[in-house]
Amino acid sequence: VMAPRTGKHEWQIVAEISAAMGSPMPYETSSQIMDEIAATTPTFTGVSFDLLDRVGSVQWPCNAEHPLGTETMHEHEFARGRGHFVETPYVATTERSTRKFPLILTTGRILSQYNVGAQTRRTANVAWHAEDLLEIHPHDAEDRGIRDGDFVVLASRVGQTKIRAKLADRMPVGVVYTTFHHPVSGANVVTTENSDWATNCPEYKVTAVQVSLTTSVSEDERLSPAEVLGEPVAAG
C-alpha cells in the first residue's frame, strides 16, 4: 500500500475529525474498521482483511451462507422474489412552445466542467470551456439576424439572461442548447420550476424560449457572480 501523501490515511483524518467533534473513533488499523463493517452489515459478515489477503477479493453478499462471497448476485430470484415491474406511461410536460417562445432550450454539461464549476473552473480546464455558449442552428440564427459570437437575449416565461451565441449544425432546427458551468450565464434564471413528479428532478431539458439579438451588450450588463448568488452588491 502506498504511503499516504498527506501523511495520514483518509480513515485517520475522519477519525480525528470525529474525535474533535466529541465522538472518539479509537481505531488503530483499517482492518478494525472492516471488522466493524462486518459486524454491523449482514451482507458483509464474512469479510475481513484476513479473508481478503487469502482469496484476493470477494463479491458481496459474503456471510455464513456464502463464505467466499457470491459470484452472481441474483441467480434465480431477487431478495424480494420475482422482479417488480412498474408501468410508467409517457406523460408530456406542460411546458409548450408558442409563437412568443417558439424554441426549446435544453441545458446540459460538457466533459471538461462539472455542474456549476465550483471545482472545475479553478483548474486549467477553463481553457477548454471558458464560457457557456448558446448553440443555435444556423437557420434559427439567420431568422433572427444572429451571427456566430453575437450576444443574445435568451428569454423564457420565467426569466431571461444574456449569453453569447454559437452557430451549430449539430442542433436541430427549433432547439437551442447551453451549458450551465458559469454562474454569470444565469441558465437557471431561464429554466422553469417544473420537476419530475416522482423524483423532483428539475425539468432542465424542456424550456420554451425565444432568442433575440442584442447589440448593446457589454460585459458589465451581465449578472455578476454575486448578483447570481443573490448576495448584496455594493452600490456605485
Next chain:
Amino acid sequence: VSEQPRVVQLAHDIARNLAHLPDQEAAAAIAYHLRSFWDPRMREQLKTIVEVDPSIVEPVVREAVALLP
C-alpha cells in the same frame, strides 16, 4: 400558466402520472407518495386547500388526501 397553488399543481402532476391506475389504486398511490416524500407542511397546505376550496382539486387527489393520517 396556471394560477393554482403550487401544491395543487404538484399533486395534479402526480395524479396525471398515475392516471393509468384504477381510481382507488391511484388515490392510494398518490397518498403513498404524499406520505413518503412530501414535507409535512406541504401535506398540511394541500389538506387545508381541500377543506377550504375543494373545487380546484381533482377528485382523485381529494380521495388521496382523505387517506392521509
